[in-house]
Amino acid sequence: EAGVVQSPRYKIIEKKQPVAFWCNPISGHNTLYWYRQNLGQGPELLIRYENEEAVDDSQLPKDRFSAERLKGVDSTLKIQPAELGDSAVYLCASSLSGGTEKLFFGSGTQLSVL
Amino acid sequence: GEDVEQSLFLSVREGDSSVINCTYTDSSSTYLYWYKQEPGAGLQLLTYIFSNMDMKQDQRLTVLLNKKDKHLSLRIADTQTGDSAIYFCAEINTGTASKLTFGTGTRLQVTL
Numbered sequence: 724e725a726g727v728v729q730s731p732r733y734k735i736i737e738k739k740q741p742v743a744f745w746c747n748p749i750s751g752h753n754t755l756y757w758y759r760q761n762l763g764q765g766p767e768l769l770i771r772y773e774n775e776e777a778v779d780d781s782q783l784p785k786d787r788f789s790a791e792r793l794k795g796v797d798s799t800l801k802i803q804p805a806e807l808g809d810s811a812v813y814l815c816a817s818s819l820s821g822g823t824e825k826l827f828f829g830s831g832t833q834l835s836v837l
Numbered sequence: 838g839e840d841v842e843q844s845l846f847l848s849v850r851e852g853d854s855s856v857i858n859c860t861y862t863d864s865s866s867t868y869l870y871w872y873k874q875e876p877g878a879g880l881q882l883l884t885y886i887f888s889n890m891d892m893k894q895d896q897r898l899t900v901l902l903n904k905k906d907k908h909l910s911l912r913i914a915d916t917q918t919g920d921s922a923i924y925f926c927a928e929i930n931t932g933t934a935s936k937l938t939f940g941t942g943t944r945l946q947v948t949l
Contacts, residue, residue, distance in 0.1 A: 727879070765841070765925050765939030766880065779936060814879055826877030826937065 725749070726831035729815050735835045738834030741803035748796065754791060757785045757800050758814040766814055772798065773820075798831065800832075810836045841940035848946040850895055854915040857943045859926030862907065866928040871911045874923045874942070883911070883924075913945075921947045931939060 728747040734740050748755050753774050758766035771779040771786065774795040783790065787806070792798040802809055812831040840862040841936045842904040849855045861869070867888050872880040886900045886909075893900045913920055926940040 742851075763941070765927070767939070768936055771936075789908050816879075825882050825885070828881070830877070830879045 727773070727815055727817050727827050729813075729829035731831055731832055732830065733833050734837075735837065736805055737802075737837050739804040740809055741801065742805050742834060743802075744800045744813050744834075746798045746815030746829060748802070748815070749800070749827055751819065752817035752818050752827070753795070755798050756815065756816040756818075757790060758828075760812040760814055760831070762811070769800070769813075789815045805834075805836045807836050810834055841938050843900075843924075843926055843940040843943045845941070846944050846946070847895055848948060851916060851918060851947055851949055853914055853916055854892075855911075855916045855947075856919070857913075857924050857926075857945065858905055859909040859911075859928070860920075861909065861928050861938075861940075863928060863930050863938070864904075864907065865930045867931045868929045869909050870927040870929075870937070871900065871904055871909075872925040872927060872939075874925065876922075880925060884896045907925050916945075916947050918947045918949070921945055 730745050755772040757769040760766045770783045770790050772792045775792050790800045810835050816828045818826050818827040819835045838940050842860045848932050868883040871883045874880045884895050886899050886902050892903050897914045901910045923942040923944050925942045927937045
């Protein structure tokens with residue numbers, strides 16, 4: 724069974740450019756998470772979806788970040804415009820349901836903003 | 838908010854036991870987890886413990902929980918070079934909408 728798939732694996736952009744990340748969760752997993760991991764830090768939650776509904780986006784910088792999960796399966800995370808401080812690894816994770824279920828993580832997208 | 842603290846680095850010899858420690862502040866944590874992250878990869882769940890337990894053993898892994906001191910540890914017996922990675926402690930409070938809070942990670946280096 725395929726795990727959580729993310730693309731691209733790496734992305735290098737100049738500041739003020741837009742960027743988008745894509746995630747395909749494990750089949751049947753209702754809950755999808757986007758995390759940001761800064762160098763030398765643990766992941767921090769940006770947004771959590773239950774099916775197509777964003778149930779926790781309190782940590783998402785809404786002035787430049789947006790996310791969608793239109794059909795309750797794949798999800799995209801967008802940054803527009805990107806800033807130097809956005810350089811990080813963006814991790815997608817999924818679980819069967821929110822709460823105490825085990826989270827399965829993708830390999831992440833490493834973003835470098837120059 | 839919740840805070841999870843870990844030491845940054847641990848070096849052990851192959852075959853020895855490793856003990857990675859974690860402290861947390863949320864006394865209402867219901868589950869605590871250990872994740873492993875290898876270079877360039879996402880996080881892999883190793884094990885987890887419910888807050889009403891004080892120990893859990895899974896093959897080479899032993900998790901100890903001291904709820905009074907809010908201290909969690911992960912012991913890896915017979916540490917192998919393949920155990921070299923960053924280990925993250927995480928906690929969740931099911932009363933606060935299921936948000937996992939991760940520590941800063943402990944880098945485990947296994948030497949020959």
